[in-house]
Amino acid sequence: MFRLALPFIAALAACATTDPPQPELTAAREMVAQARSAAGTEAPAELAAAQGKLARAESAMQRGHYEHARLLAEQAQADAKLAWTNAEKARAERALRQERSGT
16 A cells, blocks of 8 residues: 555655746746737737736746746746737738738
8 A cells, every 4th residue: 555655755855856847937927928018919919928927927836836837937927928829920920911912
């Protein structure tokens, strides 16, 4: 029975020693801020997803759920990069259409 409980105990110990994900939260905050300035009108759904995940990451961090906070911060950063990329793509496509139409 002890052998069966050992992996579970080890997993709990690993969770207890997880460091706060400050670098991940900082990177997510910065990417969301960068995306906010570029994607507000061009990629609002992606930006909203990033902002929501960042808020949930910060909440998890405050509750001491560091692994969950880390995962959400990484997802928020990825969503913010997607929002920024989609906004830049939309701008480039609009500029190309304007150039082709001569306006």
